[in-house]
Amino acid sequence: MNVALLTCVAMVGAMHSSRRSLGWSLMVLLILLVAALNCSPGGSRVVRRSAAHMGTVVTISVVATSKSHGEQSIDRGFAEIARLEQMLSSYRATSVLSRLNAMAGAGPVSVPEEFIELILVAQEVAASTGSAFNPLMGPAVKLWGIPENPRVPSPEALEALRPLTDLAGLSVMPQRGTVALSRPGMALGLGGIAKGYTADRVTEILKGLGVTGGVVAISGDVRVFGTQPDGSPWRVAVQDPGGGPDPIAVIEMSGGALSTSGDYQRFFEQDGIRYHHILDPRTLRPTRGLASVSVLTADGVRADALATAVLVMGAVEGLAYVEASAGVEALFVDQNGHLTATSGWPKRP
Ligand code: ADP
Ligand code: MG
Numbered sequence: 001m002n003v004a005l006l007t008c009v010a011m012v013g014a015m016h017s018s019r020r021s022l023g024w025s026l027m028v029l030l031i032l033l034v035a036a037l038n039c040s041p042g043g044s045r046v047v048r049r050s051a052a053h054m055g056t057v058v059t060i061s062v063v064a065t066s067k068s069h070g071e072q073s074i075d076r077g078f079a080e081i082a083r084l085e086q087m088l089s090s091y092r093a094t095s096v097l098s099r100l101n102a103m104a105g106a107g108p109v110s111v112p113e114e115f116i117e118l119i120l121v122a123q124e125v126a127a128s129t130g131s132a133f134n135p136l137m138g139p140a141v142k143l144w145g146i147p148e149n150p151r152v153p154s155p156e157a158l159e160a161l162r163p164l165t166d167l168a169g170l171s172v173m174p175q176r177g178t179v180a181l182s183r184p185g186m187a188l189g190l191g192g193i194a195k196g197y198t199a200d201r202v203t204e205i206l207k208g209l210g211v212t213g214g215v216v217a218i219s220g221d222v223r224v225f226g227t228q229p230d231g232s233p234w235r236v237a238v239q240d241p242g243g244g245p246d247p248i249a250v251i252e253m254s255g256g257a258l259s260t261s262g263d264y265q266r267f268f269e270q271d272g273i274r275y276h277h278i279l280d281p282r283t284l285r286p287t288r289g290l291a292s293v294s295v296l297t298a299d300g301v302r303a304d305a306l307a308t309a310v311l312v313m314g315a316v317e318g319l320a321y322v323e324a325s326a327g328v329e330a331l332f333v334d335q336n337g338h339l340t341a342t343s344g345w346p347k348r349p
């Protein structure tokens with residue numbers, strides 16, 4: 001019998017010995033009600049916590065056998081996020097990513113195996129999307145100054161950066177455990193893939209701790225496993241990119257990942273044009289056309305990278321790409337709020 005169930009049983013015992021006054025009975029009834037809400041027949045409950053990480057809000061929800069098991073599991077989840085942030089953040093001068101970028105043009109840099117794994121996935125998504133996903137957009141993103149110092153750069157200044165965004169300049173040598181950027185000024189950026197990757201890693205940690213179900217939500221990158229305590233799937237909502245109060249979709253998930261990329265997260269407006277943080281590698285300018293894309297697939301790392309890539313590809317090319325990809329579904333929202341879903345996108349529950 002697990003601890004949560006023991007708590008419930010203890011409360012029933014308390015009720016039998018407390019019939020003397022109406023006040024006591026009412027109080028115990030109230031406690032029982034709360035206990036009933038918290039304890040499923042199997043004695044498990046959802047424990048949830050949010051914290052600021054990776055420049056956004058992260059919420060971890062777990063199905064745990066007791067509050068303390070839940071809290072301890074969540075502690076381990078957040079510790080993993082802090083560890084990965086220290087490796088993957090471009091905002092931290094001492095991160096593996098920053099060390100690599102500081103060595104651009106100066107030869108290979110030794111990096112951890114998991115860093116190599118992530119770069120290999122980034123390269124795989126880049127190859128499969130015709131380089132719509134391009135983790136070398138860093139110098140161009142910086143020139144646009146989004147979000148700290150936004151400005152529209154001159155076409156000449158943008159074109160001058162193009163050689164730095166050439167994916168041929170990123171080489172990975174898994175056997176040697178090294179990564180190299182061929183030219184000075186190149187910068188690898190993992191903003192389009194790191195949150196989904198981190199959600200996957202946290203999920204593995206939680207599963208290893210005996211957590212039977214949970215949701216790891218890193219802003220718009222959501223990874224799900226197992227079910228709610230009563231066996232029902234989790235319900236994950238997709239935010240309206242137009243800022244409306246109601247979600248544009250609610251889907252039931254008991255596994256897999258859902259990532260949303262959009263033009264409404266980080267942007268500035270000039271002369272009626274919205275400039276945001278996802279750049280089309282062909283133009284080195286923010287993508288136009290779609291307001292958001294949500295991608296549903298088995299793992300967080302691919303969901304995250306594909307949501308970015310498909311936003312870049314646009315409605316026509318993006319829809320064709322997702323329809324041709326096994327195990328991937330997507331929901332597109334255009335600038336007028338019109339929704340288009342791929343054929344396998346789940347129907348509203
Ligand atoms: P968010 O970070 O809002 O969840 P994304 O996952 O789409 O959104 O990632 C956006 C980030 O990815 C940008 O801030 C930038 O650092 C980087 N980026 C911009 N354009 C591209 C691109 N075409 N391919 C890959 N990464 C990109
Ligand atoms: Mg992404």
